[in-house]
Amino acid sequence: MSDLQLLGKKAKAAAVETALYSAEKKKNILLAMAKILRQQTDKILKANKEDLDRAVQNQMAPSLQDRLKLDEKRIESMAVALEEIAQDTDPLGQEMERIIRPNGLLIRKVRVPIGVIGVIYEARPNVTSDVAGLCLKAGNAVVLRGGKEAFSSNQAITELLRQALREEDANEDSVQLVTDLSRESAVGMMQMTDYLDLLIPRGGAGLIRTVVRESRVPVIQTGEGNCHLYVDRAADLSMAVSILENAKVSRPSVCNACESLLVHKEIAETFLPKAAEMLAKNGVQVFACERALPFLPQAELATESDFAAEYLDLKLSVKVVDSLEEAVSHIRRYGTHHSEAIITSDPLSAAKFQKEVDAAAVYWNASTRFTDGGEFGFGGEIGISTQKLHARGPMGILALTSYQYQIDGNGQIR
Amino acid sequence: MSDLQLLGKKAKAAAVETALYSAEKKKNILLAMAKILRQQTDKILKANKEDLDRAVQNQMAPSLQDRLKLDEKRIESMAVALEEIAQDTDPLGQEMERIIRPNGLLIRKVRVPIGVIGVIYEARPNVTSDVAGLCLKAGNAVVLRGGKEAFSSNQAITELLRQALREEDANEDSVQLVTDLSRESAVGMMQMTDYLDLLIPRGGAGLIRTVVRESRVPVIQTGEGNCHLYVDRAADLSMAVSILENAKVSRPSVCNACESLLVHKEIAETFLPKAAEMLAKNGVQVFACERALPFLPQAELATESDFAAEYLDLKLSVKVVDSLEEAVSHIRRYGTHHSEAIITSDPLSAAKFQKEVDAAAVYWNASTRFTDGGEFGFGGEIGISTQKLHARGPMGILALTSYQYQIDGNGQIR
Numbered sequence: 020m021s022d023l024q025l026l027g028k029k030a031k032a033a034a035v036e037t038a039l040y041s042a043e044k045k046k047n048i049l050l051a052m053a054k055i056l057r058q059q060t061d062k063i064l065k066a067n068k069e070d071l072d073r074a075v076q077n078q079m080a081p082s083l084q085d086r087l088k089l090d091e092k093r094i095e096s097m098a099v100a101l102e103e104i105a106q107d108t109d110p111l112g113q114e115m116e117r118i119i120r121p122n123g124l125l126i127r128k129v130r131v132p133i134g135v136i137g138v139i140y141e142a143r144p145n146v147t148s149d150v151a152g153l154c155l156k157a158g159n160a161v162v163l164r165g166g167k168e169a170f171s172s173n174q175a176i177t178e179l180l181r182q183a184l185r186e187e188d189a190n191e192d193s194v195q196l197v198t199d200l201s202r203e204s205a206v207g208m209m210q211m212t213d214y215l216d217l218l219i220p221r222g223g224a225g226l227i228r229t230v231v232r233e234s235r236v237p238v239i240q241t242g243e244g245n246c247h248l249y250v251d252r253a254a255d256l257s258m259a260v261s262i263l264e265n266a267k268v269s270r271p272s273v274c275n276a277c278e279s280l281l282v283h284k285e286i287a288e289t290f291l292p293k294a295a296e297m298l299a300k301n302g303v304q305v306f307a308c309e310r311a312l313p314f315l316p317q318a319e320l321a322t323e324s325d326f327a328a329e330y331l332d333l334k335l336s337v338k339v340v341d342s343l344e345e346a347v348s349h350i351r352r353y354g355t356h357h358s359e360a361i362i363t364s365d366p367l368s369a370a371k372f373q374k375e376v377d378a379a380a381v382y383w384n385a386s387t388r389f390t391d392g393g394e395f396g397f398g399g400e401i402g403i404s405t406q407k408l409h410a411r412g413p414m415g416i417l418a419l420t421s422y423q424y425q426i427d428g429n430g431q432i433r
Numbered sequence: 434m435s436d437l438q439l440l441g442k443k444a445k446a447a448a449v450e451t452a453l454y455s456a457e458k459k460k461n462i463l464l465a466m467a468k469i470l471r472q473q474t475d476k477i478l479k480a481n482k483e484d485l486d487r488a489v490q491n492q493m494a495p496s497l498q499d500r501l502k503l504d505e506k507r508i509e510s511m512a513v514a515l516e517e518i519a520q521d522t523d524p525l526g527q528e529m530e531r532i533i534r535p536n537g538l539l540i541r542k543v544r545v546p547i548g549v550i551g552v553i554y555e556a557r558p559n560v561t562s563d564v565a566g567l568c569l570k571a572g573n574a575v576v577l578r579g580g581k582e583a584f585s586s587n588q589a590i591t592e593l594l595r596q597a598l599r600e601e602d603a604n605e606d607s608v609q610l611v612t613d614l615s616r617e618s619a620v621g622m623m624q625m626t627d628y629l630d631l632l633i634p635r636g637g638a639g640l641i642r643t644v645v646r647e648s649r650v651p652v653i654q655t656g657e658g659n660c661h662l663y664v665d666r667a668a669d670l671s672m673a674v675s676i677l678e679n680a681k682v683s684r685p686s687v688c689n690a691c692e693s694l695l696v697h698k699e700i701a702e703t704f705l706p707k708a709a710e711m712l713a714k715n716g717v718q719v720f721a722c723e724r725a726l727p728f729l730p731q732a733e734l735a736t737e738s739d740f741a742a743e744y745l746d747l748k749l750s751v752k753v754v755d756s757l758e759e760a761v762s763h764i765r766r767y768g769t770h771h772s773e774a775i776i777t778s779d780p781l782s783a784a785k786f787q788k789e790v791d792a793a794a795v796y797w798n799a800s801t802r803f804t805d806g807g808e809f810g811f812g813g814e815i816g817i818s819t820q821k822l823h824a825r826g827p828m829g830i831l832a833l834t835s836y837q838y839q840i841d842g843n844g845q846i847r
Contacts, residue, residue: 265846385842407835428799432679
């Protein structure tokens with residue numbers, strides 16, 4: 020049995036115990052985890068320093084170094100996140116539905132854990148404690164596989180989380196880190212149907228596509244976002260500029276940022292110059308269709324690949340459309356089913372857009388940046404699902420649960 | 434573009450329309466489908482005759498020929514099933530949840546279709562109309578791939594369903610049948626991530642395992658059932674015999690039939706002879722552990738493979754256990770997460786068993802045979818999920834839906 024198989028086997032055994040922990044016990048574990056992260060901040064920072072030194076040696080881009088870097092404030096946030104999860108309602112055992120059948124059978128649909136959840140993620144080391152906390156709260160064991168850039172940090176954090184589990188007389192194998200980060204071990208994880216119930220990739224489009232393509236373990240596809248903002252002919256134009264600015268500029272590297280602007284032809288002439296001014300001020304590079312170009316002095320001509328691009332950068336594609344229908348069909352062609360928005364004062368247009376656009380979150384007069392577990396009030400999130408099975412959109416604790424039917428009878432036969 | 438790709442592309446286009454059909458329109462289509470099956474019964478019987486003639490030529494087993502055979506009564510049942518689906522509540526557009534955020538955003542979680550659903554199934558031709566009806570009701574397009582044994586019947590039924598769609602001015606490509614039944618086309622279907630949103634295999638364990646292993650399209654695993662009946666020390670023994678008889682004998686070839694009996698050691702001596710009598714009367718062959726053998730005169734010694742077997746036949750494995758805990762851990766080892774039952778008069782034992790057994794349906798004092806969409810009151814069912822993602826247990830219309838978040842604001846930015 021390989022190390023990875025052994026780790027999977029331990030996780031499966033731990034999951035049986037974790038599923039039965041009381042709400043109180045899980046709360047105590049999560050609080051102990053938060054406490055130990057605070058107490059051992061120095062230990063985490065020391066490990067993080069090793070990762071950062073390696074990053075400098077390897078000439079990692081400064082923006083990636085920033086994602087990797089931990090400081091006291093960031094570790095404090097990790098602890099606070101665990102405390103918030105601790106205070107959330109325990110999801111397990113909730114009766115989701117109750118059916119009484121004519122034959123007297125009582126059928127209860129009851130929330131249960133999924134089992135063992137594997138998470139493959141990239142740079143940020145805070146994901147380690149966030150994901151472990153959410154999985155544990157939902158009664159699952161977790162197998163973490165972070166990026167090699169953050170290896171020392173992830174190892175230090177995981178060791179502390181496991182120490183907290185031991186202190187609370189819980190099975191430390193509820194939280195495990197894969198230490199062999201070879202290509203083979205990634206493939207091995209994707210084949211581990213005996214031990215993993217679910218695999219969640221968090222990271223760039225390349226990682227996600229590889230996992231979706233190669234995994235035999237059920238996967239939830241997360242995160243790719245080619246998000247559109249459609250400014251309808253009946254839009255409040257200053258609201259449209261403000262929302263565009265927020266959606267494009269506030270954090271261009273995230274999946275819920277706006278990548279493409281669609282503008283109704285009747286307002287192109289008045290709206291686009293206002294948008295151009297705001298975009299120029301923020302240093303956004305613009306790629307526009309032929310009809311939009313005349314109103315966007317600094318824009319270049321867009322190609323097909325611009326409309327398909329998730330830039331994750333201060334770049335924006337712009338297209339003038341003849342109608343709401345054309346906006347919807349453009350989104351159908353280029354969208355990634357993540358977040359889409361319409362700006363309009365016409366409630367019928369808004370309703371039509373929301374009904375016909377096939378995305379996890381469809382906004383009327385609000386920024387796409389709100390697609391986020393915290394902003395939806397879910398507490399933390401484990402990712403944003405862009406598929407339709409099991410969970411869609413921001414995935415909070417409930418997305419990490421399943422259900423079973425418990426049926427009570429008094430001798431019924433069929 | 435291959436024929437299969439073309440079919441997928443048509444299905445995707447049809448799904449966009451199907452998703453937006455009104456409840457009224459879908460009801461009319463389903464009623465038209467029922468009507469045309471009744472009117473054209475002769476056409477279906479003629480096609481079915483071709484399948485049956487081929488079956489005789491190929492010396493198909495009589496039990497399989499019976500599954501394949503249609504008659505007026507069975508076609509009437511297919512029509513009635515479509516009428517029942519027509520009368521069910523339309524699931525789409527239902528507001529499942531409503532969240533108002535402190536910033537004033539109104540977040541509605543609204544039920545939507547999945548898109549295009551592929552179903553790979555074996556012998557029974559009634560599956561063709563049942564599955565098409567359920568998928569359509571939930572606003573989905575469906576790509577059907579029935580077994581080659583039922584090819585002529587499936588083709589006749591599909592053609593009639595498509596005729597009903599045309600008559601109701603609906604897109605006939607909402608229901609399509611794959612006519613190339615080669616191994617290559619099966620593989621092609623499992624790779625068709627551009628066009629299929631979900632693949633459901635219905636059939637034997639071999640088919641299901643192949644699809645789960647090879648599919649890149651998300652799969653829902655259905656149907657394998659190594660179901661246990663555990664008779665606790667506090668059981669009403671005559672109830673236990675009656676439930677065992679129903680669970681084992683009433684229809685041994687189905688996935689919710691009982692395959693294995695676990696008996697608490699304290700009642701083995703009194704219960705097993707009663708069980709033996711009933712089993713002998715019904716011609717059930719018994720494979721028992723060493724401790725059970727003395728009380729089961731006609732039994733053979735069970736091997737490891739007996740406890741792992743889904744017999745789907747008049748066969749039963751029997752094991753004496755020391756405790757409820759041993760029963761639970763035996764089920765953890767050999768069960769397939771389908772349906773499990775405890776017979777006991779002790780509510781605490783029942784609660785412990787239901788909480789600790791990891792299966793879609795866990796019964797207290799009732800037969801495992803109730804795991805069925807109809808018996809749960811779901812109307813029809815598309816299969817019984819034995820996995821934990823998306824849907825678990827009997828899958829009715831709601832299991833064929835997803836959701837999206839529709840968010841209304843008045844200019845909110847983050």
